[in-house]
Amino acid sequence: MAEQQNDADESPVPARGERFGFDLGNPIRRESAAFSWLIVVIIAAVTIGAVGKLISPLAAVIWTLILLAIVCVPVFKGLIYELGSPDDDEPGE
Amino acid sequence: MESASIAAHGHVDDHHHGPPEAHQSARIDRTVLGILLFILSEIMLFGAFFASYFFLRVVADPTSWPPEGIELPVLIAGINTAVLISSSFTVHYALEAIKHNNHRGLKLGLTLTWLLGATFLFIQINEYVHIGFTPRDGAFGSIFFSLTGLHGAHVFVGLLLLTFANIRAYRGHFGPEQKDHLGVEVPSIYWHFVDIMWIIVFLAVYII
Numbered sequence: 581m582a583e584q585q586n587d588a589d590e591s592p593v594p595a596r597g598e599r600f601g602f603d604l605g606n607p608i609r610r611e612s613a614a615f616s617w618l619i620v621v622i623i624a625a626v627t628i629g630a631v632g633k634l635i636s637p638l639a640a641v642i643w644t645l646i647l648l649a650i651v652c653v654p655v656f657k658g659l660i661y662e663l664g665s666p667d668d669d670e671p672g673e
Numbered sequence: 674m675e676s677a678s679i680a681a682h683g684h685v686d687d688h689h690h691g692p693p694e695a696h697q698s699a700r701i702d703r704t705v706l707g708i709l710l711f712i713l714s715e716i717m718l719f720g721a722f723f724a725s726y727f728f729l730r731v732v733a734d735p736t737s738w739p740p741e742g743i744e745l746p747v748l749i750a751g752i753n754t755a756v757l758i759s760s761s762f763t764v765h766y767a768l769e770a771i772k773h774n775n776h777r778g779l780k781l782g783l784t785l786t787w788l789l790g791a792t793f794l795f796i797q798i799n800e801y802v803h804i805g806f807t808p809r810d811g812a813f814g815s816i817f818f819s820l821t822g823l824h825g826a827h828v829f830v831g832l833l834l835l836t837f838a839n840i841r842a843y844r845g846h847f848g849p850e851q852k853d854h855l856g857v858e859v860p861s862i863y864w865h866f867v868d869i870m871w872i873i874v875f876l877a878v879y880i881i
Binding site: 607608609610611612614615617618621622625628629632633637640641 | 709712875
């Protein structure tokens with residue numbers, strides 16, 4: 581378990597932030613990255629709540645979808661990159 | 674036979690017994706993949722409940738959501754949200770403390786996190802008792818208790834994990850090396866996930 585974790589830390593895959601311009605890291609590998617994601621969600625939630633109260637619930641839903649689209653594209657690309665394809669596997673590993 | 678084994682595995686393994694090793698990506702660790710699949714399944718579970726919530730909200734009369742006669746305790750839920758968010762800060766503090774070999778900080782952070790989590794659950798149960806409607810009172814009551822109850826169940830599981838982490842912390846099981854504090858880091862990641870889910874539940878049900 582510990583060796584596997586160390587292997588994960590020493591992964592040749594660059595951190596998501598290095599590749600996609602924001603430095604949040606992988607929240608399932610490091611607690612500090614998960615905490616950063618929490619802060620981002622809190623900030624996003626405050627803006628969504630403000631839109632919902634000041635304009636309308638529908639506007640809040642639309643704003644949420646816009647934020648999700650902004651976040652999901654780099655996250656999805658990062659996920660696909662990190663999972664890799666079978667062609668990336670070296671024989672014997 | 675040996676050449677067939679080499680062809681299948683790509684190398685000669687003189688010491689391997691039993692079934693062949695499962696194929697594994699060179700890019701992602703098995704443990705990380707397991708956690709990733711778990712988190713994705715959790716997101717889909719919550720997603721199904723959120724889909725139900727918004728479906729019911731759309732098909733219901735939008736001008737009367739929640740239905741007339743139902744008053745949600747937004748202030749109490751807001752305080753409860755602050756309590757849960759605070760617990761994420763304390764668990765983060767606990768992990769940072771053990772990274773710096775501060776065992777006292779670890780114990781303080783984990784104990785505070787457990788207490789804040791338990792406070793959240795207590796307030797939520799108290800809210801259920803005094804809220805004035807039940808899951809039988811129409812679609813709103815049903816989806817309200819389902820969504821908040823699903824989250825409450827996750828908080829309960831998180832509290833169980835934190836209980837084990839607390840016991841181990843007081844027994845001095847953790848250390849500054851990453852391999853020596855995984856028992857704190859993994860529950861912490863789960864706790865942040867539960868926190869993020871509550872923020873979304875709070876926004877959807879109480880605010881917008």
